[in-house]
Amino acid sequence: MEKLFTHLLENYEACVAVVLFVIGLCMLLFDRNLLKKVIGLDIMDTGTFLLLADRGYIAGRSVPIVTDGVTDMANYINPIPAGLVLTGIVVSVSVSALMLSLTVRIYKKYHTLDMDALYLMMSDRRKGGRV
Amino acid sequence: MRNEQGLFRHWLSGQVDWSAMLEQDTPAATTAAAEAVPYHPHHDMASARRAIRCGQRAYTVLAIVLCLIFSAFMLLTVANLPSYGSDSAPTVNEVAERYVEKGTEETGAVNTVAGMILDYRAFDTLGESFVLFTAMCAVTMLMNAPGKRRVRKLDYEVLDYYQDPIIRTVCKLVIPIILMFGIYILLNGHLSPGGGFSGGAIMASALIIYALVWGGERASRAIPAKALRIIVLCALGFYACSKTYSFFTGANHLHSIISPGTPGRILSAGLILPLNVAVGFVVCCTMYSFYMYFRRGEL
Numbered sequence: 001m002e003k004l005f006t007h008l009l010e011n012y013e014a015c016v017a018v019v020l021f022v023i024g025l026c027m028l029l030f031d032r033n034l035l036k037k038v039i040g041l042d043i044m045d046t047g048t049f050l051l052l053a054d055r056g057y058i059a060g061r062s063v064p065i066v067t068d069g070v071t072d073m074a075n076y077i078n079p080i081p082a083g084l085v086l087t088g089i090v091v092s093v094s095v096s097a098l099m100l101s102l103t104v105r106i107y108k109k110y111h112t113l114d115m116d117a118l119y120l121m122m123s124d125r126r127k128g129g130r131v
Numbered sequence: 132m133r134n135e136q137g138l139f140r141h142w143l144s145g146q147v148d149w150s151a152m153l154e155q156d157t158p159a160a161t162t163a164a165a166e167a168v169p170y171h172p173h174h175d176m177a178s179a180r181r182a183i184r185c186g187q188r189a190y191t192v193l194a195i196v197l198c199l200i201f202s203a204f205m206l207l208t209v210a211n212l213p214s215y216g217s218d219s220a221p222t223v224n225e226v227a228e229r230y231v232e233k234g235t236e237e238t239g240a241v242n243t244v245a246g247m248i249l250d251y252r253a254f255d256t257l258g259e260s261f262v263l264f265t266a267m268c269a270v271t272m273l274m275n276a277p278g279k280r281r282v283r284k285l286d287y288e289v290l291d292y293y294q295d296p297i298i299r300t301v302c303k304l305v306i307p308i309i310l311m312f313g314i315y316i317l318l319n320g321h322l323s324p325g326g327g328f329s330g331g332a333i334m335a336s337a338l339i340i341y342a343l344v345w346g347g348e349r350a351s352r353a354i355p356a357k358a359l360r361i362i363v364l365c366a367l368g369f370y371a372c373s374k375t376y377s378f379f380t381g382a383n384h385l386h387s388i389i390s391p392g393t394p395g396r397i398l399s400a401g402l403i404l405p406l407n408v409a410v411g412f413v414v415c416c417t418m419y420s421f422y423m424y425f426r427r428g429e430l
Contacts, residue, residue: 004210014209022202029194058223059216064243065323066235066394073228074218079243080227083255086248086328090259094266097421101273104425 013054020047034106034113038099045092049085056081239392239400240321249326249403249410253374260367260410263417267363274424292344302344309337313415320407321400327407331414338419347426356423359416366409373402 008015020043027040056078064079107113110121213220230247240246248256292298316323317330342350392399 004207007214008206008210010214011209011212013215014212015206018202018205018209021205022198025201026194026198029198030191054215055212055220055222057216058218058220061218063324064231066231066241066243071232071235073223073231076231076243078223078227079230079247080222082244083248083252086244087255087259090328091262094262097266098269098273100425101270105273 011054014051017047017051017054020044020050023047032115034103034115034118035100038096038103041099042092042096045088049088052081052085052088235394238403239394240403241394242321242323242326245321245326245403245407246400249321249406250401253377253406256406256410257370257374260370260413263413264363264367267417267420270421270424293346298344302340306337306340309340310334313337313411317407317411318397318404321403322397327410328414330407331411332418334411334415335418335422338415339422342419342423342426347423351423354419356420359420362412363416366412370406370409373406377402 024040024042024044024047027043028037031037031040058077061075061077064076064082066076103113106118110118112118112121230251231243234243234246234251235241238246238250240250313330313332313334313336315330316325316333317327320326320330338350338354341353392401394400398404
């Protein structure tokens with residue numbers, strides 16, 4: 001148990017990533033505002049990127065840009081997580097833009113971003129009532 | 132008792148949400164709730180309230196339990212990961228070694244990450260560019276959807292930053308520098324940190340500052356929506372064609388007719404430089420059109 005705890009402290013960057021992820025999850029679960037749910041999802045993305053960047057680091061080595069013709073792996077950190085973070089950022093930007101434009105459409109139609117009010121209006125519409 | 136359960140079930144399935152009625156702070160919600168009342172003719176407000184409070188409490192408890200379980204599992208995983216910065220982690224395997232040790236020789240790019248994403252894994256990057264393009268199409272469709280289209284004069288257009296001499300002068304000085312920096316990062320993608328994605332985003336920020344200060348109308352006259360679409364389509368088409376070419380010549384990108392050149396020179400690394408430029412244009416146009424759509428609702 002104590003060993004696990006000391007290991008947790010060693011991996012403090014990954015712990016911060018977990019904290020960011022859970023903050024985003026809490027926003028997604030507890031906030032009633034659609035815009036804040038989008039922000040929560042973005043915070044979850046940030047936690048994932050932090051974890052990936054943290055996993056790619058190797059102590060005492062430099063960025064994977066070949067300098068002075070030295071191509072020995074012992075000098076450079078792992079380049080793969082950097083590429084994965086790049087993919088993740090692009091997808092995150094695209095998804096955020098899509099969700100935000102959907103939110104704009106919802107606001108234009110219902111004039112609210114509150115989940116409760118939206119549920120009420122949508123159930124009202126389903127029964128054939130007016131909005 | 133039966134009625135209470137029915138209400139609770141309705142609240143749970145999201146058909147009628149009674150909590151908004153209890154709080155009574157949003158007028159739209161209360162009128163809608165008042166209209167929704169005849170839907171349950173035998174309702175009893177007190178029991179309904181009790182059911183809703185129970186439901187809300189249950190939701191809160193379940194959500195908290197879910198969060199705790201999630202964080203406990205993830206912290207447990209973190210505690211079992213190899214320690215931070217260790218060189219014996221399983222992620223440092225022969226794939227990473229190959230990219231670093233053979234990458235410069237095979238692709239000609241000094242920047243291993245650029246060589247990786249634009250040569251070994253170029254199809255992945257093509258997919259990323261198409262994800263951006265699809266998002267741009269979706270935002271265009273959603274923001275241009277038919278319906279009431281009132282162009283209102285918004286606060287920030289009434290403010291008119293162009294009248295402010297300080298903002299105007301600083302922007303005139305800063306925008307060319309930002310654009311130059313973006314182009315520098317774009318063209319040096321295979322030599323230094325950066326590349327198509329970051330360079331494109333920096334160029335887009337210069338265009339966004341222009342649109343912010345000189346106004347949306349002038350910006351869309353200077354950079355019309357049609358030009359943006361043509362640039363994005365040409366860049367994506369060029370990328371797809373060049374990668375199809377390397378697919379037909381062996382699919383391992385090692386024996387193309389474009390030589391890798393001397394590593395470290397600006398004109399080296401074969402197809403990586405043109406592909407970086409294509410990706411940069413896609414990212415720049417997509418970011419700028421996102422901004423313009425969210426600013427006025429139309430480009």
